[in-house]
Amino acid sequence: MAEQMATIYVMGKAYEVPSDLTIMKAMEYAGYRFLRGCGCRGAFCGACGTVYRTQDDYRLKVGLACQEMVQDDMYLSEIPFFPGNKANYDVEDLKPKAEAVLAHYPEVYRCLACNTCTKACPQDIEVMEYIQAALRGDIAKAADLSFDCLMCGLCAARCPAEIVQYNVALLCRRLYSRHIAPEAKHLEARVKEVRDGKFDKEIASLKAMDQREIAKLYDARDIEPGD
Amino acid sequence: MYYTKEMKDSMQRVASTREFRMTQELPLLDPVQKVDLLESYHPDFIEDVFRKLKVGPSKGTLTPKEFADLFEAKSVLDPEGFDLSTVDYDVDVLVVGGGGAGAAAALMAQEQGAGVLLVTKLRFGDANTIMAQGGIQGADKENDSPSTHYLDVFGGGRYFNDPDLVEALVKDAPEVLAWLEKLGVMFDKDSDGTMVSIHGGGTSRRRMHAARDYTGGEIMKTLRDEAKNRGIDVVEFSPVYELITDGETVTGAVLYNMETYDFLVVRAKTVILATGGAGRLHVAGFPTTNHYGATADGLVLGYRAGVPLEFMDTIQYHPTGAAYPEQLLGQLVTEKVRGLGGQLVNTDGNRFIYELETRDVEAAAIIRECSERKKGITTPSGYCAVWLDTLVIEEKHGAGTIKERLPAMYRQYQRFDIDMAKEPILVYPTQHYQNGGLKIRPDGETTIKNLYAAGEVAGGIHGRNRLMGNSLLDVVVFGRRAGIAAAERAATLKTPGKLTLDHLKRFHAELAEVGAADNRVAPMLLPEYRRPETIEKKLPVLP
Numbered sequence: 001m002a003e004q005m006a007t008i009y010v011m012g013k014a015y016e017v018p019s020d021l022t023i024m025k026a027m028e029y030a031g032y033r034f035l036r037g038c039g040c041r042g043a044f045c046g047a048c049g050t051v052y053r054t055q056d057d058y059r060l061k062v063g064l065a066c067q068e069m070v071q072d073d074m075y076l077s078e079i080p081f082f083p084g085n086k087a088n089y090d091v092e093d094l095k096p097k098a099e100a101v102l103a104h105y106p107e108v109y110r111c112l113a114c115n116t117c118t119k120a121c122p123q124d125i126e127v128m129e130y131i132q133a134a135l136r137g138d139i140a141k142a143a144d145l146s147f148d149c150l151m152c153g154l155c156a157a158r159c160p161a162e163i164v165q166y167n168v169a170l171l172c173r174r175l176y177s178r179h180i181a182p183e184a185k186h187l188e189a190r191v192k193e194v195r196d197g198k199f200d201k202e203i204a205s206l207k208a209m210d211q212r213e214i215a216k217l218y219d220a221r222d223i224e225p226g227d
Numbered sequence: 228m229y230y231t232k233e234m235k236d237s238m239q240r241v242a243s244t245r246e247f248r249m250t251q252e253l254p255l256l257d258p259v260q261k262v263d264l265l266e267s268y269h270p271d272f273i274e275d276v277f278r279k280l281k282v283g284p285s286k287g288t289l290t291p292k293e294f295a296d297l298f299e300a301k302s303v304l305d306p307e308g309f310d311l312s313t314v315d316y317d318v319d320v321l322v323v324g325g326g327g328a329g330a331a332a333a334l335m336a337q338e339q340g341a342g343v344l345l346v347t348k349l350r351f352g353d354a355n356t357i358m359a360q361g362g363i364q365g366a367d368k369e370n371d372s373p374s375t376h377y378l379d380v381f382g383g384g385r386y387f388n389d390p391d392l393v394e395a396l397v398k399d400a401p402e403v404l405a406w407l408e409k410l411g412v413m414f415d416k417d418s419d420g421t422m423v424s425i426h427g428g429g430t431s432r433r434r435m436h437a438a439r440d441y442t443g444g445e446i447m448k449t450l451r452d453e454a455k456n457r458g459i460d461v462v463e464f465s466p467v468y469e470l471i472t473d474g475e476t477v478t479g480a481v482l483y484n485m486e487t488y489d490f491l492v493v494r495a496k497t498v499i500l501a502t503g504g505a506g507r508l509h510v511a512g513f514p515t516t517n518h519y520g521a522t523a524d525g526l527v528l529g530y531r532a533g534v535p536l537e538f539m540d541t542i543q544y545h546p547t548g549a550a551y552p553e554q555l556l557g558q559l560v561t562e563k564v565r566g567l568g569g570q571l572v573n574t575d576g577n578r579f580i581y582e583l584e585t586r587d588v589e590a591a592a593i594i595r596e597c598s599e600r601k602k603g604i605t606t607p608s609g610y611c612a613v614w615l616d617t618l619v620i621e622e623k624h625g626a627g628t629i630k631e632r633l634p635a636m637y638r639q640y641q642r643f644d645i646d647m648a649k650e651p652i653l654v655y656p657t658q659h660y661q662n663g664g665l666k667i668r669p670d671g672e673t674t675i676k677n678l679y680a681a682g683e684v685a686g687g688i689h690g691r692n693r694l695m696g697n698s699l700l701d702v703v704v705f706g707r708r709a710g711i712a713a714a715e716r717a718a719t720l721k722t723p724g725k726l727t728l729d730h731l732k733r734f735h736a737e738l739a740e741v742g743a744a745d746n747r748v749a750p751m752l753l754p755e756y757r758r759p760e761t762i763e764k765k766l767p768v769l770p
């Protein structure tokens with residue numbers, strides 16, 4: 001099977017690349033060696049936000065270079081850094097209310113509900129919805145909706161209200177987890193047991209065993225049924 | 228998605244055996260069967276993968292060739308003439324690496340009152356930590372205990388683990404989970420606050436805690452946010468290229484600014500190596516799950532300075548790396564898929580191993596299926612693979628479970644038009660984790676004074692094989708420990724140390740003596756994925 005090729009324009013320069021590659025692998029094929037704009041290579045870190053356009057289409061599109069496939073006549077550029085506003089705060093002192101969000105990110109007030117952010121998001125997140133939820137003070141909803149955010153910055157890059165959605169989202173998740181989700185009581189109890197030395201003797205005896213003894217114990221251990 | 232006829236036929240066989248498999252019970256292997264399987268098929272037992280180190284504190288030990296090439300390489304710095312006289316940063320604690328271990332170390336060191344600088348190779352958070360999906364272990368349930376956890380860690384590590392390190396790991400676990408909970412990590416919980424916990428390979432209790440399937444991502448983002456909130460100084464794209472010593476103890480590091488191509492000198496009372504793993508070395512040609520910067524730099528730096536290595540002859544191959552489509556090659560299909568009931572199935576539609584054995588056993592079984600038994604499925608680009616039948620999960624737990632419990636996985640495949648809830652996926656082992664690493668003590672200090680190591684770069688905790696969920700735990704446990712200890716030590720050191728590259732002089736002399744180094748230089752910093760054609764044509768002009 002002959003390799004299908006595509007012409008891509010990396011920051012305006014044309015390269016012939018196999019058409020079944022991601023933007024990231026196509027750029028490497030073309031001879032680029034990444035420094036910025038490449039992190040996890042698997043849609044986790046958000047380092048590889050990319051803007052592109054295709055021939056005869058005025059619209060700007062965005063995607064992750066490590067996930068998006070090349071297309072013929074794709075004009076592209078990575079935006080590996082976005083100088084987004086990041087507030088400083090101590091989660092401990094905050095209340096999980098709209099005020100906490102707005103005090104740190106007052107620009108959230110300016111949201112025009114234009115939905116540009118949602119259309120941009122490579123993770124298919126309802127970005128506008130979570131910003132609106134944060135504005136209403138529904139921190140739990142903002143946390144839930146934004147959970148899959150990679151902090152790639154593509155929404156912020158396109159927001160007419162200059163909101164840095166991903167930082168708002170992270171604040172909401174931290175507020176939710178710290179102040180709304182109930183604490184794990186069993187965890188607190190176990191921390192105390194460990195501090196009180198409840199397991200010290202058992203562990204000391206395990207530590208003293210030779211390989212054979214501990215292997216015997218291991219092979220005989222009972223296993224909790226799965227879920 | 229495009230499937231060949233062979234693949235389609237096999238998929239039908241997988242569908243036809245599903246009902247039977249739903250209730251089929253496969254036994255765990257007995258210890259003898261396990262050893263036999265490993266010794267026959269696991270790459271750790273394939274002689275050709277390794278060679279003996281010719282120099283350094285672990286001289287004579289077997290190491291994968293790709294690692295040995297770096298351990299037996301020179302520094303580009305000339306220890307005789309290199310100018311360290313201009314100090315660019317003067318700090319108490321230098322943290323090297325912006326992953327989970329580095330972030331935890333920096334937070335704790337600062338909390339002790341130390342002046343902290345965190346330097347990292349890519350962006351802060353571009354690391355293996357952010358990629359961890361499945362979960363983090365910790366014995367916090369009624370029917371579980373740190374001692375039970377200890378036993379699981381030890382058995383998983385084939386009884387080679389360092390007992391003191393395991394003790395630290397399992398005893399700190401509840402506290403670490405509580406710390407993360409308090410910082411605002413969004414763990415999966417029931418409505419009364421009880422942590423949702425499931426099994427992972429090799430666990431005897433359901434001890435795996437998760438933040439959906441972005442567990443490491445959620446932890447990394449939270450720790451990074453906290454480090455920013457607390458004003459910790461961070462310098463990105465500036466990896467450590469060499470440690471600085473006074474001949475005996477560590478006193479700083481040379482940074483390489485990868486964007487301006489010049490170096491910077493850091494004087495530090497203590498240094499914490501938290502540089503993570505080495506998947507990008509592609510041992511024995513395996514693909515990898517690791518991030519772009521996982522190139523063993525910290526191991527090289529520590530080794531040259533004189534820290535012995537532990538268990539470098541064992542690499543963890545994740546049994547289920549994506550094998551198809553090619554764009555996903557090597558990427559992780561989280562163990563949680565099997566934890567939720569996903570089944571490994573060969574081309575005939577038959578299971579061939581109980582799915583929650585330890586990773587090494589699972590990987591060996593898949594390799595056996597693809598090699599000797601010839602029961603694999605060939606992908607269009609010629610790779611061999613087995614099925615991971617994800618449909619069983621939906622049958623067992625109800626439609627929509629995959630999308631809800633494994634959103635990242637689900638989306639990943641959706642991007643390539645594969646619906647995991649409706650089609651099984653193809654998998655093959657992928658280089659995942661470095662079980663061994665620099666030898667440390669429970670407080671994180673290495674054998675070289677004032678040099679600490681934490682996270683994947685350190686060895687001994689997991690013996691010869693790490694269990695899923697114990698690594699995210701380990702990076703936070705030992706990151707915190709190293710941060711605290713390094714800050715406490717720094718507080719006792721009044722006068723700044725002498726800055727020399729004497730350790731490098733010794734190392735280079737040793738290399739010359741055995742004639743080991745050729746023209747190789749290390750650390751690697753970044754892997755090379757350009758085509759050989761391009762590299763051949765490169766002119767030695769500009770960087």
Ligand SMILES: Cc1cc2nc3c(=O)[nH]c(=O)nc-3n(C[C@H](O)[C@H](O)[C@H](O)COP(=O)(O)OP(=O)(O)OC[C@H]3O[C@@H](n4cnc5c(N)ncnc54)[C@H](O)[C@@H]3O)c2cc1C
Pocket residue numbers: 323324325326327328329346347348349350351352353354355356357358359360361362363364442443465466467468501502503504516517518520521522524525559659660681682683684695696697698699700702750
């Ligand atoms: C895809 C994937 C899934 C995983 N899933 C799980 C899981 O579910 N549960 C679990 O427990 N574990 C899991 N692991 C393993 C676990 O995530 C890692 O072992 C752990 O996060 C390593 O943390 P670390 O801080 O030691 O290293 P990393 O998080 O990799 O951080 C290392 C940092 O050091 C930087 N660095 C490297 N070299 C230099 C240098 N020369 N100078 C300065 N900085 C440098 C890197 O850029 C990076 O920022 C997974 C790993 C991967 C890759």
Ligand code: SF4
Pocket residue numbers: 110111112113114115116117118127128131158159160161162163165
């Ligand atoms: S792009 Fe900005 S203004 Fe538009 S909906 Fe999103 S957050 Fe609001």
Ligand code: SF4
Pocket residue numbers: 046120121122123124125127148149150151152153154155156165166
């Ligand atoms: S919400 Fe914004 S920052 Fe987060 S993944 Fe979507 S586009 Fe990227």
Ligand code: FES
Pocket residue numbers: 037038039040041042043044045046047048064065066067150
């Ligand atoms: S490189 Fe991490 S998201 Fe693309």
